[in-house]
Amino acid sequence: MTLLGIDIGGTGIKGAPVDVETGTLLAERFRIPTPQPSLPNSVADVVGQIAAHFDYRGPTGITFPAIVKKGVIFSAANVDESWIGTHASDLFSTHVGGPVEVVNDADAAGIAEMRFGAGRDRDGVVILLTLGTGIGSAIFLNGQLLPNTEFGHLKIRGKDAEKRASEKVREDKDMTWRAWSKHFNEYLCEMEALFSPDLFIIGGGASKKAAKFLPHLKTKTEVLIVPAQMQNEAGIIGAAYLAKHLAAPPAG
Numbered sequence: 001m002t003l004l005g006i007d008i009g010g011t012g013i014k015g016a017p018v019d020v021e022t023g024t025l026l027a028e029r030f031r032i033p034t035p036q037p038s039l040p041n042s043v044a045d046v047v048g049q050i051a052a053h054f055d056y057r058g059p060t061g062i063t064f065p066a067i068v069k070k071g072v073i074f075s076a077a078n079v080d081e082s083w084i085g086t087h088a089s090d091l092f093s094t095h096v097g098g099p100v101e102v103v104n105d106a107d108a109a110g111i112a113e114m115r116f117g118a119g120r121d122r123d124g125v126v127i128l129l130t131l132g133t134g135i136g137s138a139i140f141l142n143g144q145l146l147p148n149t150e151f152g153h154l155k156i157r158g159k160d161a162e163k164r165a166s167e168k169v170r171e172d173k174d175m176t177w178r179a180w181s182k183h184f185n186e187y188l189c190e191m192e193a194l195f196s197p198d199l200f201i202i203g204g205g206a207s208k209k210a211a212k213f214l215p216h217l218k219t220k221t222e223v224l225i226v227p228a229q230m231q232n233e234a235g236i237i238g239a240a241y242l243a244k245h246l247a248a249p250p251a252g
């Protein structure tokens with residue numbers, strides 16, 4: 001079954017058709033910069049352009065970088081505040097011409113990694129952290145997601161973790177990998193102390209450069225830390241996968 005997946009990020013909105021049985025992209029992803037300001041109607045227009053690019057009308061899975069419950073947005077850390085209270089799935093479905101499932105971006109990436117990537121067949125407590133404009137989190141127990149965890153906002157030295165250790169912070173402050181890894185490692189150790197995970201998966205933009213920072217990371221109980229396997233495609237794949245239930249069952 002092929003469904004469209006769209007990943008809305010702080011800087012870019014990317015989409016591609018996805019084979020939701022195998023978790024693979026069926027065409028090269030198409031990216032449009034996120035409109036600034038990222039107002040609901042402007043973002044929804046871009047979502048429509050991505051569906052049109054693939055000549056697609058139908059069930060679509062869309063990630064959003066905020067708390068999402070039953071299609072409604074409840075927070076806005078890295079997007080325009082006017083999103084709070086917006087019924088995103090209704091808004092987007094008028095632009096893609098089909099039903100839409102909207103899901104938190106890190107939750108979607110986590111689902112994709114657990115089904116098809118670095119977390120496959122992993123039981124116990126698995127924590128996926130995405131490093132991008134912010135820090136996203138997804139926590140699984142025996143493959144089951146606890147949705148909408150917001151651990152990028154855990155306070156470290158009095159500041160949101162994502163304001164000290166996201167990929168954007170590293171770039172904006174021109175930090176060396178070693179200096180940035182210290183910040184990120186402090187955050188990992190705090191997460192370790194709170195959740196005793198069996199595995200950390202590091203995703204988002206920075207996961208492409210895992211070789212630069214993984215050697216600098218070490219938690220107290222030496223929790224296994226691995227890079228995400230689907231890197232920047234995880235959100236698109238996870239969103240499409242989570243939209244499966246919107247598709248009509250095959251006839252016969």
Ligand code: BGC
Binds near residue numbers: 066075104162
């Ligand atoms: C948001 C999360 C999101 C994360 C990654 C945070 O600022 O609060 O909902 O998952 O950024 O985009």
